[in-house]
Amino acid sequence: MAYLWFKAFHLIGIVVWFAGLFYLVRLFIYHVEANQEPEPAKTILKNQYQIMEKRLYNIITTPGMLVTVAMAIGLLSTEPEVLKQGWLHIKLLFVSLLVAYHYYCSRLMKQLAADECRWSGQQLRALNEAPTVMLLVIVLLAVFKNNLPTDITVWGVFGLIILMAVTIQLYAKKRRRDKEKLMGQIGQVPQEQN
């Protein structure tokens, strides 16, 4: 029974952690793009994003990670034989990458606060895709374990996911261009929102 409780809260922790990671980098994008605004909007927006990022990181994202890891330790202590399974070793490798990403986000947050961030909005958009890939790989490993299917169905699913991601990116790019064009016509600097 304890195992199921640990698993339930492991999954809840994951949802909270990822919600935080995805929204955090989205805030970084808005934060960087606030530089295009005239004063005083620029300073007001940047200060506001800084507060939101800090709260999101400290109150949602890091606790989400801690719950996920604490519940994982609970799962492993209840069933230690899982530790010998190959899928878990690969999963741990990707989880380490995810934890590294988490701490890299905190570094970016500090750089943004000090106005020293070198990333553009476009680069941050690309960075925000990294946790999606990690989520996909980790969940597939956790669900299929050592029997991760490699047949045509899997490649079809992967192909669809990549197609969806590319379509979303192209659509977002088109919206940004249309907005820039429109703002150019009415003589204003655009503020990107997607």
Ligand code: HEM
């Ligand atoms: C500290 C690192 C982690 C460890 C040691 C760990 C370990 C485990 C263990 C032992 C299970 C139970 C497997 C079972 O009973 O079938 C599990 C379940 C699961 N884990 Fe993790 N996990 C970790 C992090 C993560 C992360 C970061 C994610 C998501 C990105 C994740 C996704 C899942 C999912 C979806 C399940 C449920 C699988 C199922 O019941 O079919 N885990 N994890």
